Amino acid sequence: xxxxxxxxxxxxxxxxxxxxxxxxxxxxxxxxxxxxxxxxxxxxxxxxxxxxxxxxxxxxxxxxxxxxxxxxxxxxxxxxxxxxxxxxxxxxxxxxxxxxxxxxxxxxxxxxxxxxxxxxxxxxxxxxxxxxxxxxxxxxxxxxxxxxxxxxxxxxxxxxxxxxxxxxxxxxxxxxxxxxxxxxxxxxxxxxxxxxxxxxxxxxxx
Numbered sequence: 001x002x003x004x005x006x007x008x009x010x011x012x013x014x015x016x017x018x019x020x021x022x023x024x025x026x027x028x029x030x031x032x033x034x035x036x037x038x039x040x041x042x043x044x045x046x047x048x049x050x051x052x053x054x055x056x057x058x059x060x061x062x063x064x065x066x067x068x069x070x071x072x073x074x075x076x077x078x079x080x081x082x083x084x085x086x087x088x089x090x091x092x093x094x095x096x097x098x099x100x101x102x103x104x105x106x107x108x109x110x111x112x113x114x115x116x117x118x119x120x121x122x123x124x125x126x127x128x129x130x131x132x133x134x135x136x137x138x139x140x141x142x143x144x145x146x147x148x149x150x151x152x153x154x155x156x157x158x159x160x161x162x163x164x165x166x167x168x169x170x171x172x173x174x175x176x177x178x179x180x181x182x183x184x185x186x187x188x189x190x191x192x193x194x195x196x197x198x199x200x201x202x203x204x205x206x
Contacts, residue, residue, distance in 0.1 A: 021149045027069045029146040030200075032121045037205065039088075039188075040071040042198030051091040051098055053197045054190065058088040065196050087181045087203060104178035105158040105190065110148070112168040113157055116189055117144035119170040120202045125187050127171040147200075155193040160186070 030040050043062030045053050056062045061084075064070055079086040091101040108116070115127075118140045122130040130137075151157075163174035179186050181203055188201030 021146065023066070023068050025146055026066075026150065029143040030069060030071060032140055032143050033071055033200070033202070036121065036123060036202060037073055038071060038120060038200065038202040039073065040069075040198075040200050042066075042068075042070070042196050045193065045195055045197050049098075050192045050197050051101070054199070055085070055090045057197060057199055058085040058090060060084060087183060087205075088201075089180055089182060101180070104160050104180055106160070106162055108157050108159055108168055110151075110155075110157065112170065113148055113151075113189065114141060114144040115170040116159055117147055117200065119174070120187060120189065120200055125185070125202055125204055126173055128173050151191055152193050152195070155191055158190040158192070160188060 033040055041057050041060075042064045043053055043057040044065045047053060053062075060072065060075075074080060074086055077086070092098050118137070119125065119127055121140055121143075124130070132140075160180055161174050161177040163170075163172070163176055174187065177185060177187055180188075181201075183203050183205050185204040185206075186201060188199060190201075191198050
């Protein structure tokens with residue numbers, strides 16, 4: 001990773017100099033998730049136990065702290081009338097249930113996040129089967145690196161799969177996951193910083 005990507009909250013312009021990450025560049029980057037069933041949203045972190053804040057994001061009770069674009073494919077759907085968090089299964093509030101829910105997550109290093117973000121934008125949640133060309137893959141990686149610049153130093157990253165092999169290469173086929181939704185298969189990124197929590201989560205309803 002080049003030094004310029006270590007300046008969190010900035011991204012290189014065409015001349016290679018840092019430029020602030022803003023609403024427009026965020027919008028362009030997360031647009032790659034419009035092609036599939038993916039939820040993208042963030043909210044403020046208000047508690048030490050960040051599961052409460054994650055649940056608020058899932059229920060749509062909070063706004064993006066930066067007022068940037070969110071993606072919610074189920075907004076306005078009938079299922080939301082009975083369950084504001086649909087299709088997510090909310091973290092339980094009791095200690096044992098919350099511990100079990102946390103157990104579905106695996107913390108991953110920052111170095112693994114770009115490939116995970118690309119995986120979440122693929123049609124079948126499988127990079128090896130995605131029909132797009134290498135040039136299109138490179139464009140997705142560019143968007144993923146822009147997204148990564150949102151996350152400040154010290155941000156923790158979690159996903160719900162132990163796939164990708166020992167090297168955490170999410171371009172390998174993913175053979176298992178621990179769903180946090182009503183579907184049997186979903187994959188995502190959950191991030192937790194000092195200031196915010198957020199989800200980029202893709203679902204396979206088949």
